[in-house]
Amino acid sequence: MQYIKAIVFFLILMTLVSQLCQGDKYKPYIRLVTGFMLLALMMRPIAYVMNIGPEDLTVFSNVNTDSTESSFRSQALETYKNREEKKIKKILQSYKIQAKEVEVDTDDTKDDPEIDEISVKVEDEESEAKKVKTILLNFYNVDESHINISE
Structure with a gap:
């Protein structure tokens, strides 16, 4: 449940950051960085289940x-x-x-x-x-x- 809350909070934060970006010039870079961060966040429960520390x-x-x-x-x-x-x-x-x-x-x-x-x-x-x-x-x-x- 804690992981789901963290992912939802991150998605809301990601949406807020992309809305604050004024030009279309930096949006692909912001999406790339936040996408990697989201992947890392989603890997935490998998690593926990596999007992990888x-x-x-x-x-x-x-x-x-x-x-x-x-x-x-x-x-x-x-x-x-x-x-x-x-x-x-x-x-x-x-x-x-x-x-x-x-x-x-x-x-x-x-x-x-x-x-x-x-x-x-x-x-x-x-x-x-x-x-x-x-x-x-x-x-x-x-x-x-x-x-x-x-x-």
Whole structure:
């Protein structure tokens, strides 16, 4: 709903700007610029649905012709780890569990990275350890021995 309001507001603003432009000389340029801005505004919900954040885009923007495949792969793996760590924190927060620190280790040997081990530091290890393991086991298909909970 927020995106729809933003798009409607932008369209009204775009109409106002085009009406304020006196001559026909600049109208094509104004339409071009505002059209690009409208496209960018309309891409935000699509990026949200596809779970593409700014950290994902920085990996692709840092790639240049001189970069090697291994440096790109390491940047992509680091971005994947960071995104999964944030996702685990959000999952635990939804269950009212405050994670101090989350660390994800991946299996780098395969083309598609898989989570190999998850380490979580929580406030109260005794009462929350079993709950955290159950939540992470249900969400990720990781062996129980590869989930480490500490205080």
